[in-house]
Amino acid sequence: MPFAVDIAEELGVPAIAYRTVSACSVLAYLSVPKLIELGELPFPEDDADLDEPIHGVPGMETFLRRRDLPVQCRSITDTYQDPLLKAVVAATAHSRKARALLLNTATSLEQPSLAHLRKEMRDVFAVGPLHAMSPAPAVATSLWRHDDKCMAWLDGQQEDRSVVYISLGSLTVISHEQFTEFLHGLVAAGYPFLWVLRPDMLGASQDAAFREAMATVGEDMACVVPWAPQRDVLRHRAVGCFLTHSGWNSTVEGIVEGVPMVCWPFFVDQQVNSRFVGAVWRNGLDMKDVCDRAVVEKTVREAMGSDEIRRSARALAEQVERDIAEGGASALEFKRLVGFIRELSLSSTSAAETNDLKVQE
Secondary structure (H helix, E strand, C coil): CCCHHHHHHHHCCCCEEEEEEHHHHHHHHHHHHHHHHHCCCCCCCCCCCCCCCCCCCCCCCCCCEHCCCHHHHHCCCCCCHHHHHHHHHHHHHHHHHHHHHCCCCHHHHHHHHHHHHHHHHCEEEEECCCCHHCCCCCCCCCCCCCCHHHHHHHHHCCCCCCCCEECCCCCCCCCCHHHHHHHHHHHHHHHCEEEECCCCCCCHHHHHHHHHHHHHHHCEEEEEECCHHHHHHHHCCCEEEECCCHHHHHHHHHHHCCCCEEEEECCCCCHHHHHHHHHHCCCCECCCCCCCCCHHHHHHHHHHCCHHHHHHHHHHHHHHHHHHHHHHHHHHHHHHHHHHHHHHHHHCCCCCCCHHHHCCC
């Protein structure tokens, strides 16, 4: 709601913009006008190669591809055609007007993107992952109600790191054909799996899909629930891999727990997040734009069995743990943010008092 910044400032209330997505995705949105200027957008109609490199997003010149931009970029012709993309690009640019930009991330995760954003914004605070910084117990952050039976099912698993956890977030929808490819790929991979299938995820075929899943594998090998307490699931000893849509909340929750990921992004920021998982942090594999049972089987097996991916995931989790500890980068940024707000408060109060005096005179 970028208009909130304007209204607050008009009323004399200093405004800080808070974006709930990654720094790298904010930078990608901010770069869309430049990509158009450079001719990297729109994609040529006669060239459907989505693996063509993209060089116009600063700090990502060596690894970003067309397919890693927000999926709405694929619909651009001579101007912004997708209303969601147009709105998000405009809102991102509008963040420059705020006193500062606040992001739920850590410098160790996104230092180059943060450095480039600092050139564009009045100030930037990397304070996160927020859920790991809070000493308070986790609270429900979704409108969906948890089905806690999945925790008992995980407790019953004999082997550590043996379960694949699948959750595509609160907005992703899939077709029955995609569900079938995922199901057959998971079964062929041979690992027990916990699958979050929201009631609205498959539409009219939801009940049939649920019965198909359970009939195919049985309750010992699969647990299907409408929603799960994700943080508890990810830190459970039995979970060895997270098949995710790469939304930023899910991404940082997986990073904090050191769980290898398989990424199947759906839209908005998820495409660039998944590229960072596969090509930058290397704590997982990027499976975007493919929904084929053979690929699902191969990718899940690799994520579950790769010592290299598991080491990278654990190293990333340990670094983030240092970031949020006393004296770490995120902890220091939080203190700086508190000081920044106090200064804004004092300057705002002084300005109001000055105005009152002028009125009295």
